[in-house]
Amino acid sequence: MVRRIAILGSHSGSRLSAPFSDPEWEIWACSPRNMAGALPRVDVWFELHAPAQSETRPEDYMEFLRTLPIVYMRDADAGATMPGYRPYPEEEMKTAFGPFFWTSSIACLMAFAIAQKPEEIGLWGVHMASHEEYRDQRPGCQYFIQRAWDAGIRLDQVPPESMLLKPPVAVW
DSSP states (O other): OOOEEEEEOSOTTTGGGSOTTOTTEEEEEESGGGOTTSSSOOSEEEEOSOTTOGGGOOHHHHHHHTTOSOEEESOTTGGGTOTTEEEOOHHHHHHHHOSSOOOSHHHHHHHHHHHTOOSEEEEESOOOOSHHIIIIIHHHHHHHHHHHHHTTOEEEEOOTTOSTTSOOOOOO
16 A cells, blocks of 8 residues: 655645545644644644643643544653653654754654655645744755655645745845
8 A cells, every 4th residue: 555644734724635535645733723623634643842832732732632542742751641642753863864954843744754654745734934934944844855855755745835845045
């Protein structure tokens, strides 16, 4: 069977265009904005913010995470309270891809997806067009897009309004 991984960000402009009804696609998601009813299907969830960032983890979100069958987290002690807990292999990913470009949860999902060696990765709900995203997070996502291409992984499914496949403006 062909393995395809759909990575979902939370941008409302394209996240619901993901291939939810196609069983060949695994649906990977993150972000409190995607919780409880926002998406028709999720197979794997990622909550990769540091535990100290409590503003990214309101209690209703944490309750939602407890209902999911697979939740990758960076918290070493989350297994005690999170039934679907799986440790995100942060050190393994940094060994494989280097210490730079870990600029967002989406970049971390991209690295983990590449490590799974799927035939295809798609991105929905990931636009990287706001000033902060464009400046701070987009370079990491673009680095992992390039790494996917270098590994022979197709990455054709990207929202047309996304800035991810547009090169940065040259400064010289």
